[in-house]
Amino acid sequence: MASGEWHCEKRFKNESFKNEDENVLETGCLSIIVLGASGDLAKKKTFPALFNLYGKGFLQSDEVHIFGYARTKISDDELRDRIRGYLPQSKEDAEDVSKFLQLIKYVTGSYDSAEGFQALDKAITEQEISKNIREGLSRRLFYLALPPSVYPQVCKMIKSYCMNKSDLGGWTRIVVEKPFGKDLASAEELSSQIGELFDEPQIYRIDHYLGKELVQNLLVLRFANRLFLPLWNRDNIDNVQIVFREDFGTEGRGGYFDQYGIIRDIIQNHLLQVFCLVAMEKPVSLKPEHIRDEKVKVLQSVIPIKDEEVVIGQYEGYKDDPTVPDNSNTPTFATMILRIHNERWEGVPFILKAGKALNSRKAEIRVQFKDVPGDIFKCQKQGRNEFVIRLQPSEAMYMKLTVKQPGLEMSTAQSELDLSYTQRYQGVVIPEAYERLILDT
Secondary structure, eight states, X not given: OOTTOOOSOOOOOOOOEEETTTTEEEOOOEEEEEETXXXXXXXXXXXXXXXHHHHTTSSOTTTEEEEEEESSOOOHHHHHHHHHTTSOOSGGGHHHHXXXXXXXXXXXXXXXXXXXXXXXXHHHHHHHHHTTOOTTOOEEEEEEOSOGGGHHHHHHHHHHHSSOSSOSSOEEEEEEESOOOSSHHHHHHHHHHXXXXXXXXXXXXXXXXXXXXXXXXXXXXXXXXXXXTTXXXXXXXXEEEEEEEOSSOOTTOHHHHHHHHHIIIIXXXXXXXXXXXXXOOOOSSSSHHHHHHHHHHHHHHBOOOOGGGEEEEOOTTGGGSTTSOTTOOOOSEEEEXXXXXXXXXXXXXXXXXXXXXOSOOEEEEEEEEOOOSSOTTOOGGGOOOEEEEEEESSOEEEEEEEEEOSSSSOOEEEEEEEEEHHHHTTTOOOOOHHHHHHHHO
């Protein structure tokens, strides 16, 4: 994985390590450490994703231990109680939930404290010893559910006090998430600071949007279907809209959100990743480096955004949140037009929209085709052909077509060829994006 790449394509199978003395395969135990365990991200996303992986058998209770680490002074049971409310509540899941919560232990400490991380290392080591695992065979995955401002100091503490003690086949990996800095300079500084402490294969930068089922489907749709190959260009496509809408506001996260705003929080990571997958050329292979190279070419081809093609706004009541400054001008809504200067996309606007506290919740890609030339049916007023990919909620993809209305008259209407996942794949549970990414790490 090259520096600066955010992806979820890199996979590692369950490692097993050979015991030379007994000539058998021995599997090292896995310790997952969630730093920032008492925060919103950990409770709402990280721990529920770990539970789902546990419930599906990807995390085995006899070889996995989960640790929470944060500054909040609470007990193991108090952390478990906080997490319990975000896990399935049905009677059928009750036993699994109880068993999963018993895997979680909590260590309190500050993020720049040697004592705290020494205590964390002691707790991890004790669990590894309890499994009779030879030193160095264990695997340690540190998930940083933290603001990026504390990444460097936390990584220094991990490097100093919590690494595997030897190089016998085990590993230590860290997972960091967006937003990765506030601008190019801070992102590069952050990358440099972490890069000085860990080798590149130990660092996983994730964007959970890349784990969404329909985003994972984009490459297959584009490059495995002959139907789209001749259509996917400026000769046929009028515009592409990539939209993210939420029907709620900051919900107690105003202090965090106000530091970044909707552009840094959503557009420059989630929507730009989707934009790259929609616009990129076919990669040489599915290797992460080849996919990354094609994404980078798209970004390098985007011409500077014009001020008159950007609209930003803030929803009424945003500053009522007590954690938001009274004079804040942080945008909660933004729409902008990206234009790609290359042979495939010259002249096609890519419209990116994102906003909070709007009248609906959805994320979708809408590819709108040009009008039919010489329209003999006079049906353009009914709408153009569109190909829509709904990322959330209710995953679906559908094509809007003009068809003849049933009956004796020659009248037309717009209808849809519809692939709704809940109807087509009944009984199939679509994994959460965080499940896929954590499993990949």
